[in-house]
Amino acid sequence: MEARMKVIVDQDLCMGCGVCESIAPEIFELGDELHAKVILDPISEKYRLVVEEAIAECPELAIKIIED
Numbered sequence: 001m002e003a004r005m006k007v008i009v010d011q012d013l014c015m016g017c018g019v020c021e022s023i024a025p026e027i028f029e030l031g032d033e034l035h036a037k038v039i040l041d042p043i044s045e046k047y048r049l050v051v052e053e054a055i056a057e058c059p060e061l062a063i064k065i066i067e068d
């Protein structure tokens with residue numbers, strides 16, 4: 001069976017800059033919150049590259065992929 005991709009945002013590290021949401025609004029949402037939330041679970045493989053871009057651009061290294 002194909003591995004399922006989950007993405008998490010470490011709420012202790014995230015400082016709410018919004019970079020992840022601007023890169024991948026399908027996946028990350030800030031809204032009025034102080035920390036980004038992941039709004040898709042599981043996440044389709046088609047989003048892997050954009051998730052990796054968000055991981056690379058997050059200034060706090062708060063985003064991680066978990067292969068389920």
Ligand code: SF4
Pocket residue numbers: 009013014015016017018019020021028035036057058059060061062063
């Ligand atoms: Fe938080 Fe990183 Fe997203 Fe900024 S880019 S809101 S620090 S998870």
